[in-house]
Amino acid sequence: xAKTTQPPSMDCAEGRAANLPCNHSTISGNEYVYWYRxxxxxxxxxxxxxLKNNETNEMASLIITEDRKxxxxxxxxxxxxxxxxxxxxxxxxxxxxxxxxxxxxKGTLLTVNx
Amino acid sequence: GAVVSQxxxxxxxxxxxxxxxxxxxxxxxATTMFWYRQFPKQSLMLMATSNEGSKATYEQGVEKDKxxxxxxxxxxxxxxxxxxxxEDSSFYICSASYRERGNTEAFFGQGTRLTxx
Numbered sequence: 001x002a003k004t005t006q007p008p009s010m011d012c013a014e015g016r017a018a019n020l021p022c023n024h025s026t027i028s029g030n031e032y033v034y035w036y037r038x039x040x041x042x043x044x045x046x047x048x049x050x051l052k053n054n055e056t057n058e059m060a061s062l063i064i065t066e067d068r069k070x071x072x073x074x075x076x077x078x079x080x081x082x083x084x085x086x087x088x089x090x091x092x093x094x095x096x097x098x099x100x101x102x103x104x105x106k107g108t109l110l111t112v113n114x
Numbered sequence: 115g116a117v118v119s120q121x122x123x124x125x126x127x128x129x130x131x132x133x134x135x136x137x138x139x140x141x142x143x144a145t146t147m148f149w150y151r152q153f154p155k156q157s158l159m160l161m162a163t164s165n166e167g168s169k170a171t172y173e174q175g176v177e178k179d180k181x182x183x184x185x186x187x188x189x190x191x192x193x194x195x196x197x198x199x200x201e202d203s204s205f206y207i208c209s210a211s212y213r214e215r216g217n218t219e220a221f222f223g224q225g226t227r228l229t230x231x
Binding site: 041042044045087101102103104105107 | 157158159163207
């Protein structure tokens with residue numbers, strides 16, 4: 001799986017949008033971009049994923065650049081409960097077996113301040 | 115999303131004993147389950163991949179005789195830490211996937227905090 005680069009930490013004010021960047025310059029054409037987050041002492045939680053089009057769900061929006069070498073996760077109105085480590089992961093989207101394996105980097109610690 | 119449940123959430127054991135951690139997919143059949151380990155202030159490290167009915171595939175550096183994985187059914191995988199030592203103290207997390215969609219997300223359990231004293 002392609003490697004990703006994320007800033008180690010970011011701060012955001014409560015109620016404002018949080019924009020978390022991720023670089024994945026070696027991404028292959030068949031690799032998706034996934035975002036997970038981990039709140040302290042809990043298991044990771046899926047947020048969103050995409051291939052090349054921008055995606056939005058009830059939690060966040062994912063903006064992927066046209067060359068797919070970077071992406072941004074947007075939390076539109078951050079709350080204190082969004083404080084967590086956010087992981088950007090790229091992986092092949094084939095079905096079955098070890099292709100579901102996720103390789104976690106160090107992620108970005110997002111701290112939402114009141 | 116689908117629910118993955120781990121049990122116990124916390125366990126303290128004496129050095130030299132064995133500990134079993136269960137991972138269950140509650141509302142779907144998990145064809146593949148993964149076991150991760152996370153030390154304080156570090157990221158998740160994959161330990162092994164288990165497919166229902168077959169032997170687990172271990173990542174390099176993970177002792178298969180120490181970390182026994184059983185995936186006997188499509189809803190249950192177990193990780194047994196044998197002859198535990200204090201350095202095995204860690205946060206163990208499982209995840210599960212199913213094959214119905216080609217690029218589905220993996221679902222994670224809530225983790226098990228193991229402390230070996």
